[in-house]
Amino acid sequence: MVDPKRNPGTWNSLSAAVGLRTVFCLVNAYHLPGEYPVCSDDGHPSARRNRSAVIFQQPSDFLLGEILESHPRGNAPAPSKAKVFERDRLPEEFRLPRGRAEATVTWQRRFPAAEKIMLDTITVRHMPFEFPEEIDPVFIENDHQRSFAFVAGSLLLPYLEPYLIRSMKAAEKHVTDPEILAGLKGFAAQEGQHYRIHMRFNAAVRRAGFPGLEALEKELSDDYQRFTNTKSLRFNLAYAEGFEAITMNMIHSMMGDHGLGEDLPDYLEMIQWHFVEELEHRTVAFDVYNHVCGGYLYRLFVGAWAQWHFIRWIHRVTQYMLSVSPQPERSPEEIAAQNAADRMNHAASPRKLLPALLRTYLPSYSPHQVQIAPGIQHLAEKYTAMAIRTS
Secondary structure (H helix, E strand, C coil): CCCHHHCCCCEEEEEEECCCCCCEECCCCCCCCCCCCCCCCCCCCCEEECCCEEEECCCCCCEEEEEEEEECCCCCCEECCCCEECHHHCCCEEECCCCCCEEEEEEEECCHHHCCCCCCCCCCEECCCCCCCCCCCCCCCCCHHHHHHHHHHHHHHHHHHHHHHHHHHHHHCCCCCHHHHHHHHHHHHHHHHHHHHHHHHHHHHHCCCCCCHHHHHHHHHHHHHHHHHHCCHHHHHHHHHHHHHHHHHHHHHHHCCCCCCCCCCHHHHHHHHHHHHHHHCCCHHHHHHHHHCCCHHHHHHHHHHHHHHHHHHHHHHHHHHHHHCCCCCCCHHHHHHHHHHCHHHHHCCHHHHHHHHHHCCCCCCCHHHCCCCHHHHHHHHHHHHHCCEEC
């Protein structure tokens, strides 16, 4: 038997009386931030009574129920076998044992910390990826549009990620929370590895031509240097969180439960490693911004502008590359067959991405709420084993 008085912040009790009795609260609920009321005059919001059962009207995302005791009407409580309702298997109703007219139901807050959190450690991996002297920039066979968009995203990173690192290092002296500070340092170290690998990859792609890329890259580099030199720390941290929010949610959707697939070509193996580490440090920019500066509306507007800024640049680079190497004509059947076979394209479709992306604009958004599949944890362990060294 659980004594609610000894656990006022954990246990919330209500009595489900059946027959002529009503459902009533035994103890007052202690409401944590974001937790819905557990007890009210009519009992638990997910349950109602009838003559012989407690009826569950809707599943609960954060509670489990346990029948602790039942007894004949008018008699002293007698123990009854406890029954636990897991949140994924909440029954439509719980019928009382024969001859029992009353039951005590206790609802327990299921804290996220009680479950294992995937990718909860930032590991800096020095990876052995090597690329040939020259790489065909059309990675996806017969699909110049998506291939060049991928190249443009890679070309962005050696300018964006050093800017993110500079912004985090500028914030470091203002961080007083040891856990946030450790995350900041891990973030900077991981991003340093990412852009260096992409620099080697990008150099091999540039050798295939596209002389106009130099001017576009200089424009981007100048932007980020100007932001560091002239913008406030709050702006730079909000920009960082705007980038991390959209990319983390895109990556989370694209990776699914098991990643991008087996036997990947070298460039996709590199991307998958990068994606895993982006998920590892998914909370850092958000935490640093809130700890050092804070402010939902400022984060919202600067973050949205940041997303427009770098997505617009990616689009311009993609269009330039298409002007140099246009997309060959394909039949509708060829396009449909390729799209069906391309897992990344399906995972990155607006229908799958938009709900997650729109949630990042809500005041309640937090990357701490994002659940990572165990399969992605296994990929992280795979890349740790592949690394030349880790820290």
